[in-house]
Amino acid sequence: MLQFLARLVPRRFRSDIPVVPVVRFSGVIGVVTPLRPGVLLSTVARTLERAFETPRARAVALVINSPGGSPSQSHLIYRRIRQLADEKNIPVLAFVEDVGASGGYMLACAADEIICDQYSIVGSIGVVGGTFGFTKLMDKLGIERRLYTAGDRKVMLDPFLPEKPDDVKRIKSIQKDIHEHFIALVKTRRGGKLNGSDKALFSGEFWTADKAIELGLADRMGDLRSILRERFGEKVYTPLISAERSLLGRRLPGVNFADAVARYPGFADDLISALEVRAMWGRYGL
Numbered sequence: 173m174l175q176f177l178a179r180l181v182p183r184r185f186r187s188d189i190p191v192v193p194v195v196r197f198s199g200v201i202g203v204v205t206p207l208r209p210g211v212l213l214s215t216v217a218r219t220l221e222r223a224f225e226t227p228r229a230r231a232v233a234l235v236i237n238s239p240g241g242s243p244s245q246s247h248l249i250y251r252r253i254r255q256l257a258d259e260k261n262i263p264v265l266a267f268v269e270d271v272g273a274s275g276g277y278m279l280a281c282a283a284d285e286i287i288c289d290q291y292s293i294v295g296s297i298g299v300v301g302g303t304f305g306f307t308k309l310m311d312k313l314g315i316e317r318r319l320y321t322a323g324d325r326k327v328m329l330d331p332f333l334p335e336k337p338d339d340v341k342r343i344k345s346i347q348k349d350i351h352e353h354f355i356a357l358v359k360t361r362r363g364g365k366l367n368g369s370d371k372a373l374f375s376g377e378f379w380t381a382d383k384a385i386e387l388g389l390a391d392r393m394g395d396l397r398s399i400l401r402e403r404f405g406e407k408v409y410t411p412l413i414s415a416e417r418s419l420l421g422r423r424l425p426g427v428n429f430a431d432a433v434a435r436y437p438g439f440a441d442d443l444i445s446a447l448e449v450r451a452m453w454g455r456y457g458l
Contacts, residue, residue, distance in 0.1 A: 190404040192265075193223040193413045194396065196235045201249070201275040202242025210241060213248040215415065220249075223413040224256040230404055232257070233396055234266045234283055240274025240296065243350050250357070253282035267396045268292040273378050274300075277389070278354065281361040286390040287399055288381035294390055297354055298376025299347040304331050362388055 195216070203210035223232050234253070240246065257264050266272070266283030273296035280286045280294075288294055310317065310332060317332045328339045355374045359366065365388040366373060373387060384390040400408050 189407050189409050190230045191226055191228045191409045191411070192231045192233050192400050192404060193226040193229055194233045194235060194410050195219055195223050195413050196237075197249075197276070197279055198235075198237045200241040201238055201279075202245035210245075211238065211249070212245055213252060216249060217252060219413050219415055220252055220256055224260045224262055226411070226413070229260075229262055230408075231263045231265055233400065233410065234264060234279065235269060235396060236266055236272045236276055236280050237269040238273070238276030238279065239271050240276050240278075243275060243278075243299065243354070246275030246278040247353075247357075250278050250282045253279070257282075257284075265399070267394075267399070268294055268381075268390070271378075274298070278357065280390075281358055285392075287392055287394045287396075288384060288390045289395060290381050290393050292381045292384075293378050294381065294384035295373075295378040295387075296376055297358055297374045299351045299354070300376070301343065301347060305335060306331050307334055358389075365391070 197211055197216070199211055201211045223229070226232075253264060256262075263285075264283040266280040266286045268276075268280060268286065268288040269292065271293040272280045272286075272288070273293055277295060277297060286294075319327060319330070319333075321327055325342075327333060329335070329343060351374070355370070358374075367386065367388040373389070379387065379389070381390060381393050385392065394402075396410070400410060
């Protein structure tokens with residue numbers, strides 16, 4: 173009779189069932205537009221805290237599907253995951269879906285084990301940045317750029333001014349610094365698992381799961397359900413921890429193009445950002 177009554181208790185309240193909360197990271201990191209919100213520490217911090225505070229949690233699973241984005245936001249989220257994991261003494265497992273590249277791979281490095289689907293794209297340990305140049309278009313249209321600054325570097329890489337070699341040299345120096353920090357992070361987290369030269373591993377190249385595992389960038393292939401059942405038993409409970417909803421919900425009204433242009437003065441910039449987001453996914457054939 174007691175066993176029958178115990179089976180009626182919801183799984184989340186049963187002490188005999190292992191719990192592994194799941195947190196999803198999906199999309200570009202750090203980019204926010206009216207059309208597509210990005211992954212930011214401010215939007216995931218509370219979700220991560222709830223995951224690590226889940227009663228009887230045996231581990232926390234991160235499901236990652238991201239081509240990267242802002243290095244600072246990637247690192248801030250990475251650090252928060254590691255802080256919570258160390259404070260709660262809970263292991264972290266990362267499951268890469270379509271892509272865990274660049275900043276997305278940095279998030280995966282916060283885990284103690286990285287698991288990929290056989291078709292996952294992994295790696296891209298590098299730094300990329302770009303802009304557009306409109307000087308020739310402005311000449312054709314007869315537009316004159318008028319800009320007033322205090323500080324020699326305030327107009328560095330301005331798209332409406334001719335590109336200067338010194339500016340390019342400066343931005344490449346900044347990228348080099350960021351890249352070196354990224355490399356150090358990967359070496360710290362993956363340690364003796366890495367199996368390849370620095371030139372091969374940290375060139376910005378990306379690989380499918382087989383090669384990533386061979387190089388030590390990932391640990392094994394599998395999917396969340398199968399791996400967690402294998403490790404914690406058939407009855408493992410995997411609640412998805414998502415952002416808390418307000419009483420009115422979180423869904424935003426649909427965006428009409430004409431209305432958006434009228435209501436959002438920066439809509440054109442946001443539209444370009446959305447195209448850049450699409451280009452980031454496109455790099456990995458997605």
